[in-house]
Amino acid sequence: MQKITSKDFFWVFLRSNFHAGSFNFERMHALGFCFQMVPIIKRLYEGEERKKAMKRHLEFFNTHPYAGAPIVGITASMEEQRANGQDISDSVINGIKVGMMGPLAGVGDPIFWGTLRPLTAALGASLALSGSIGGPLLFFLFYNVVRIVVRWYGLKYGYAKGTDIVKDLAGNKLQKLTEGAAILGLFVMGALVNKWTSVNIPVVVSQVTMQNGKIATTTIQTILDQLMPGLIPLLLTFVCMHLLKKNVNAIWIIFGLFAIGIVGFWLGILK
Amino acid sequence: MELSVLQLIAIFIVSCIAGMEGMAEEFQMHRPLLACTLIGFILGDLTTGIIIGGTLEMIALGWMNIGAAVAPDSALAAVISTILVIAGHQSIGAGIAIAIPLAAAGQVLGILCRTLTVFFQHKADDYAEEGNLRGIDLCHFGAMGIQALRVAIPSILVAMYVGTGAMQAMLNAIPPVITGGLQVAGGFIVVVGYAMVINMMKAPYLMPIFFLGFVFAAFTNFNLVAFGVIGLVIAAVYIQLNPKYNQNQAFAAVAGTVSDDELD
Numbered sequence: 001m002q003k004i005t006s007k008d009f010f011w012v013f014l015r016s017n018f019h020a021g022s023f024n025f026e027r028m029h030a031l032g033f034c035f036q037m038v039p040i041i042k043r044l045y046e047g048e049e050r051k052k053a054m055k056r057h058l059e060f061f062n063t064h065p066y067a068g069a070p071i072v073g074i075t076a077s078m079e080e081q082r083a084n085g086q087d088i089s090d091s092v093i094n095g096i097k098v099g100m101m102g103p104l105a106g107v108g109d110p111i112f113w114g115t116l117r118p119l120t121a122a123l124g125a126s127l128a129l130s131g132s133i134g135g136p137l138l139f140f141l142f143y144n145v146v147r148i149v150v151r152w153y154g155l156k157y158g159y160a161k162g163t164d165i166v167k168d169l170a171g172n173k174l175q176k177l178t179e180g181a182a183i184l185g186l187f188v189m190g191a192l193v194n195k196w197t198s199v200n201i202p203v204v205v206s207q208v209t210m211q212n213g214k215i216a217t218t219t220i221q222t223i224l225d226q227l228m229p230g231l232i233p234l235l236l237t238f239v240c241m242h243l244l245k246k247n248v249n250a251i252w253i254i255f256g257l258f259a260i261g262i263v264g265f266w267l268g269i270l271k
Numbered sequence: 272m273e274l275s276v277l278q279l280i281a282i283f284i285v286s287c288i289a290g291m292e293g294m295a296e297e298f299q300m301h302r303p304l305l306a307c308t309l310i311g312f313i314l315g316d317l318t319t320g321i322i323i324g325g326t327l328e329m330i331a332l333g334w335m336n337i338g339a340a341v342a343p344d345s346a347l348a349a350v351i352s353t354i355l356v357i358a359g360h361q362s363i364g365a366g367i368a369i370a371i372p373l374a375a376a377g378q379v380l381g382i383l384c385r386t387l388t389v390f391f392q393h394k395a396d397d398y399a400e401e402g403n404l405r406g407i408d409l410c411h412f413g414a415m416g417i418q419a420l421r422v423a424i425p426s427i428l429v430a431m432y433v434g435t436g437a438m439q440a441m442l443n444a445i446p447p448v449i450t451g452g453l454q455v456a457g458g459f460i461v462v463v464g465y466a467m468v469i470n471m472m473k474a475p476y477l478m479p480i481f482f483l484g485f486v487f488a489a490f491t492n493f494n495l496v497a498f499g500v501i502g503l504v505i506a507a508v509y510i511q512l513n514p515k516y517n518q519n520q521a522f523a524a525v526a527g528t529v530s531d532d533e534l535d
Contacts, residue, residue, distance in 0.1 A: 119495075
């Protein structure tokens with residue numbers, strides 16, 4: 001009986017922290033996946049079987065790096081069963097991998113890239129703007145603790161449950177999590193668009209001398225702020241969303257906004 | 272400011288880590304908030320590094336690699352702009368201004384490197400033919416090495432020449448209308464990142480929640496932690512009350528009563 005030891009498992013976990021490091025356009029995370037499987041292949045197979053296992057895990061693979069951790073766990077469990085004589089074909093192993101990478105990427109992208117990272121990074125950055133070391137530290141610790149916990153338990157969960165996990169995926173647990181993350185993310189994005197942007201249009205509309213001798217200046221910005229603070233950033237956000245949907249490269253939009261900033265500053269419309 | 276050999280070595284190491292992380296996205300060392308802080312520390316001005324990091328981080332908030340899409344290179348932008356600001360004696364505004372073209376150039380380099388690493392993928396196939404597991408490790412780290420050098424080589428070149436007269440003259444030639452304008456633009460350029468995140472959620476039907484956040488922020492002085500907590504509460508309540516998630520239970524309850532009736 002060939003068994004994956006807890007030491008092997010720990011090595012897989014350590015290696016999984018480099019999952020996407022060797023990304024390439026041809027097979028994306030294939031090399032990274034095989035790299036994580038090395039301790040397992042080493043334990044379970046020798047000779048011809050080892051070569052076959054290596055080839056099996058150099059097939060195309062692409063998912064969210066940490067949300068996809070259960071896939072590595074399941075694959076380890078399937079390989080272990082196969083090495084012990086169970087009839088699990090190459091196409092079954094590959095089918096499970098390919099079948100799960102899409103749904104898990106669909107969960108991982110909004111949760112990690114869309115919610116956790118912008119949230120912790122914005123929180124860290126808002127502290128960092130005053131020069132506080134707490135900003136970067138908070139971001140690093142908060143983000144990585146969550147990431148490592150997800151990675152470790154994802155791996156363990158996948159290995160323990162094996163192919164049963166496919167049933168869990170079919171339930172609405174993941175959908176709840178994804179939708180919840182989207183709500184949290186969008187709520188905070190709304191706040192960020194309003195508060196963590198600055199636009200000032202100091203064009204004077206009217207100047208009135210009050211009875212007490214003070215001069216009350218009304219600029220376009222004060223009128224806009226009376227209407228609703230943050231209106232211009234809100235409109236700009238929608239313009240950006242529209243352009244991004246039209247597949248305009250983000251960097252060109254950024255350059256465009258820079259051009260607006262320079263011209264506006266030069267004309268005195270923006271400050 | 273001339274950099275010492277020790278500083279150059281430290282910059283090389285940090286930029287290698289940032290480069291690899293730009294691809295792996297695990298510990299987030301490629302994010303400006305962390306990379307700029309480390310470079311600031313190396314150059315002896317931690318506070319400035321942190322401030323550049325925070326400013327750039329807000330701009331880069333939505334930059335992410337999804338599928339085959341290559342994001343603008345936050346690692347390259349962060350490392351080089353911090354070197355230019357601290358060692359090249361530039362304003363933070365000028366640093367941000369330089370960071371954006373750097374991120375665009377890095378994006379092109381990123382595409383090139385992801386193509387170069389196909390070589391290691393094929394090399395790994397050869398090792399698989401031989402059953403050589405050590406070879407897989409070599410290929411993986413080789414490909415990561417390419418990503419490390421993607422940021423390290425340009426960074427170290429800038430670091431070596433930042434103290435020279437030619438580089439200083441070049442930096443000082445940037446007219447104030449450009450740096451001033453860029454500083455102004457920095458205030459609203461962050462919306463591009465926000466827009467990227469919102470689009471990525473692919474949930475137009477949840478946009479009312481976005482507006483709620485917007486109006487809350489407009490008329491309160493809550494900080495981000497408060498927004499995070501309120502957002503979590505809204506998410507929890509939404510999921511508890513959403514009929515979509517309660518259908519099965521309702522159905523089970525109905526089915527339960529039916530079978531009870533049958534027993535009678």
